[in-house]
Amino acid sequence: MTPRMRKLLEFTLDNLVWFMLVFVLAVFSALIPNYFQLGIFANIIEASSVLGVMSIGLALVIIAGHMDLSVESVAALSAMAVGILFCSAGIGLGIKLTPAWLAVPVSLALALAVGGLIGLFNGWLIVKVKMNAFIITLASYIWVRGIVLAVSGGRSAQDLAPAIRWFAIQRFIGLPLTAWIAILCFVLFSVIMAKTPFGRHLVMIGGNETATYRAGIRVTRYLILAFVLAGAIAGLSGWLLAIRTSGATANLGIGLLFNAFAAVVIGGVSLKGGVGALPGVYAGVLLLSAINTAINLMGLPAVYTQVIHGFLVLAAVLLDTFKTRLRQKLA
Amino acid sequence: MREPLLVLDNIRKNYGAIEALKGVSFSIGKGEVVALLGDNGAGKSTLVKIISGGLEPTSGRMIFEGQDYVARSPAEAKAAHIETVYQDLSLCTNVDVVANFFMGRELTRRVMGIPFLDERAMEAVVAKALANAGTRIPSLRTKVEHLSGGQRQAIELNRFVHWGGKLVLLDEPFAALGVEQTRRGLDMIRQVADQGIGVIIITHIMQQAFQVADRIVVIRQGVVAGDVERSKTSPDAVIEMITGQNLAGAGAAGGMGAVESPA
């Protein structure tokens, strides 16, 4: 194989998800009536903000060579915490702050703190006590959701404070601010991962933890920080979720984990760690969202969505394996 | 003898019931090259890991530049200016040559207080370092997974030459290198030592040891079985120390250096 062809092939592999996104959008636009409109594309971006933010945290941990299954439940707990404090109906306590906009930073800080603390707990057990990440975060997935059920008593909070709701209503260039927050997060973390020593170190830890430890990189600290970030980012996605639904229900966000997982893997992050970049993950998120929108437009019963998502996860993992093999052949 | 850089005093290391090191003592001076020889499983890598912060000794003392020294992590050894090239390579194959060269010591540029990787400056440094050493790598931006074993080892060697320090530990650094690259590597070691840096090199190839070392230390079954000046010994005598057998006509090896006996 000529070096030129190899470069081309590698470029294709690295950016496969973008090609897939363009392809899928083109096919849907051609086949589904009413798909090709600006409104739909705005809708796709808007609908993907919660999932997008959550995927960032998950991607960070997977790139660093670990796994966090708890992000979905963490988001739900953060949303529930915000809902209980700042909703005025249902189980909401309807806390009023003066001035009213103070509810925004307070609720945001609360959501981030809830997520960050659970992330710290996960990270400490996994990195310091050296327990298996899969098991620990699976446990967190269960007990955190349990807390959501317990504090809500299975009921819901409605009517989120208008000051917070504002982020879902206020639009900027056709997109609500919640969508812009997601885009901003992607830009921010893409830059951090690609351009700063912190990101570089996380990628290298995911590639060869022993080597980074020997090079004097403080692996333990980095990994715990990755889990804290994943938790805090999940908290942020919970905050967005509460805003979008204007409250919180006990089963809020169920199923998001697997969508996030699919988005991350489709986005080119390898489950082996050390491979992948965040722009790809955003493309993965948009791809899923585009498919969801197509399902809606075609009027398929919602029950099929789950089947399709399941196959998407499967396809993503197959793709990951396939790409790894192909890369080995290239090497 | 030269000013001692590192003194090992009765270092012991047990892996559970296995006594890998049973009281090792020797020292290395500034600018000195010590070849550490010994059969498979003699305890050479274990000793290197103790000095470089990968393992803690079960007992014993180390004195580095006249002060008590113990490294609880590789980061601490690095802070003391002790560099290590490990037997199993320590490269992240998922990133490029430049990233590996600067692993943990990236050059940055601050923009509003936030450190950003200074890729261009780093690439320039790596290009220069590799060119000086005569190492040819197609592109510094290729991921290391696409490089050959020899190229990978060359990166590690160039890395330690560039970062220097006060003491360098090399655990079989030439295992994957060709003839020409090995010769260059040996030259590099001499250059490094001439800057006053102490070098401990582990090798199984007698010829390399005799080519580059000032002193030869032999470890057998966790103890020092011989510690001699290169100019006062011969390959046959060293082989005898390594195997512990008396070869016909090789003479008594034990008389040539301080022989430690297990305590």
Ligand SMILES: Nc1ncnc2c1ncn2[C@@H]1O[C@H](COP(=O)(O)OP(=O)(O)OP(=O)(O)O)[C@@H](O)[C@H]1O
């Ligand atoms: N992590 C470990 N756990 C248990 N025993 C170990 C461990 N590492 C090394 N050993 C044992 O300690 C002894 C010394 O091993 P070491 O790796 O230091 O040998 P070496 O001299 O470097 O050998 P080689 O020339 O094969 O690299 C061997 O008996 C080995 O089996």
Ligand SMILES: [Mg+2]
């Ligand atoms: Mg060894």
